[in-house]
Amino acid sequence: MKQKLALSLAALLLPLSAAAAAEPASPREIGVEASIAFPAYGTVRNFEADGDDGIWIEDQRRDWYYAKLTGYCPDLDFVQAIAIDTHGTARLDKFGAIIVNGQRCAFTSFVTAEKPLLRKQRLKLAKEAKAAAKAAESN
Secondary structure (H helix, E strand, O other), rough: HHHHHHHHHHHHHHHHHHHHHHOOOOOOOOOOOEEEEEEHOEEEEEEEEOOOOOOEEOOOOOEEEEEEEEEOOOOOOOOOOOOEEEOOOOOOOOOOOOEEEEEEEEEEEEEEEOOOHHHHHHHHHHHHHHHHHHHHHOO
């Protein structure tokens, strides 16, 4: 009896799941204020420093966010781990901060973002931009 009931439920749910799979996922809007819920419970998966000025943070759904910092955050570009400070709330948002080697670095914004380029690619692009600016200045 239980097997028949399970098969009946599966037959009912199959068309619903097929319809949901057929709908394309709407793309995420980039650059809008956002937040990550419950960062203390493993919802933050990864991070990538943007020099000493900002940080990309990846959540458990593999969505990326960019946090612009209020000022210089020493050693951010070299650390392997950070602490997240949410001031006791259950959300990481523009009011949050990170702690790097005991130094608190507050956010000015926390927005949705694309996955960051690899560090080598970012450094190469920055070097090319600096060279182009220098060439334009000398002309």
